[in-house]
Amino acid sequence: MQPTERDQVLRRVMAALSAILHPTSGEDVVSSGRVRELDVLEDGTVRFRFALQADDPGTLVRQARTAAEKVEGVQKVKIDISLPAAGAPQKKGPLRAGNVPAPTPNANLLPGVSRIIAVSSGKGGVGKSTVAVNLAASLAKAGQRVGLLDADIYGPNVPIMFGETRKPRVVGDKGREKMEPLDAHGVRLMSLGFLLEDEQPAIMRGPMIAGILKQFLSEVAWGELDVLVVDMPPGTGDAQLSLVQTIRIDGVVMVTTPQDVSTGDVLRGIKMFERTNTPVLGVVENMAGFICPCCGQRYEIFGRAGGQRLASQTGLEFLGEVPLEMIVREGGDEGIPVVIGQPESPSAVALREIAERVSARLSAMAPAAV
Structure with missing residues (x-):
């Protein structure tokens, strides 16, 4: 696949992924930062990282894969799912991409x-x-x-x-x-x-x-x-x-x-x-x-x-x-x-x-x- 063709496929994949919206927030998976490091390889393989958030339904990654696979010129799709370290500091307000809430000890939940x-x-x-x-x-x-x-x-x-x-x-x-x-x-x-x-x-x-x-x-x-x-x-x-x-x-x-x-x-x-x-x-x-x-x-x-x-x-x-x-x-x-x-x-x-x-x-x- 030539560089110009790869660029065209990349743009089509980006457009397809941008059409996938989070069911609660209404954000698309591209502008919200969930899709990262998107690339198209010479053999037509599309590769990107998907940064899951705490409120993401399990179907969101599958939707992204299906959308990318349907794009003309795509031969294969590889997705690396990203779950941030549990010890990362928590921020108040809306969750951002790549910020899965850390597990908490929750002694009050199961005190005995x-x-x-x-x-x-x-x-x-x-x-x-x-x-x-x-x-x-x-x-x-x-x-x-x-x-x-x-x-x-x-x-x-x-x-x-x-x-x-x-x-x-x-x-x-x-x-x-x-x-x-x-x-x-x-x-x-x-x-x-x-x-x-x-x-x-x-x-x-x-x-x-x-x-x-x-x-x-x-x-x-x-x-x-x-x-x-x-x-x-x-x-x-x-x-x-x-x-x-x-x-x-x-x-x-x-x-x-x-x-x-x-x-x-x-x-x-x-x-x-x-x-x-x-x-x-x-x-x-x-x-x-x-x-x-x-x-x-x-x-x-x-x-x-x-x-x-x-x-x-x-x-x-x-x-x-x-x-x-x-x-x-x-x-x-x-x-x-x-x-x-x-x-x-x-x-x-x-x-x-x-x-x-x-x-x-x-x-x-x-x-x-x-």
Whole structure:
């Protein structure tokens, strides 16, 4: 592509992006400073950085990509999403591009909670909720006071995996009405799944998700907890940003399966947490090999050591690997986490050791701010 042609494509892309308006402020993504470092390469690739702001819907970046892809002469679109450092000073008044509000300790929001752990992944289907459920159950079994918040709004599976179908009660808490968490296997639970009717879908947009998550934090009587485990939704969208901007997360456990298609997405999740100054405790490799229940032979169905390689690549601790066993799935379906129902199985032993490493990492940290 010649320089004059590149200039023409650049102008067309700029015009297309300028037509994308923020649904609340009415600003276009170019003049507001969200689109930065726009360039057209010789091969027709359009590249730019998108500086997300706190009130941006998750669809805004997708709109920018679609608009650029439709421009004549564009062969490919590459977007780098920018999330400013969480420690950046806050300004009063309208938010400007590249100024995502920093996560605040918010001791008043969860005054009785000592530590908050998020369990996250870059994609669905890797067993994130299984790890979160068994991590919480293991910590409770070890004598800690544990809560589990199911923040996976679109797939709230914690009720099924803990065998709980009751509705939360409303109780008085320091002069306010709050929902009381349900208790199962020594873990205090809260999930949107407790509030929905059977088979009712969770259909909602970004601002609604942020509102529900804040309610689950501030309007639930969590009481005194040593650890609150948060089962995050997969990906790097509105829910993740809302949580890191609302509460102090002491550490994130990233869950992946061994294959490249999973580790690549998890790497993007790690980068997101790094950009918001949210500590990542380490990587868990789930489904790290199938153990035949008949002969005990191990088969590497999804490949081998992908999680270990990811941990090495990012300089994070490798927290452990969990084999693929039928009893893990059965325990989830029956509402009895494998660390409770089959504590001597290879999967349960692995999950318990992961919980011990996570607990050790938290103990080594400075005392939580109050």
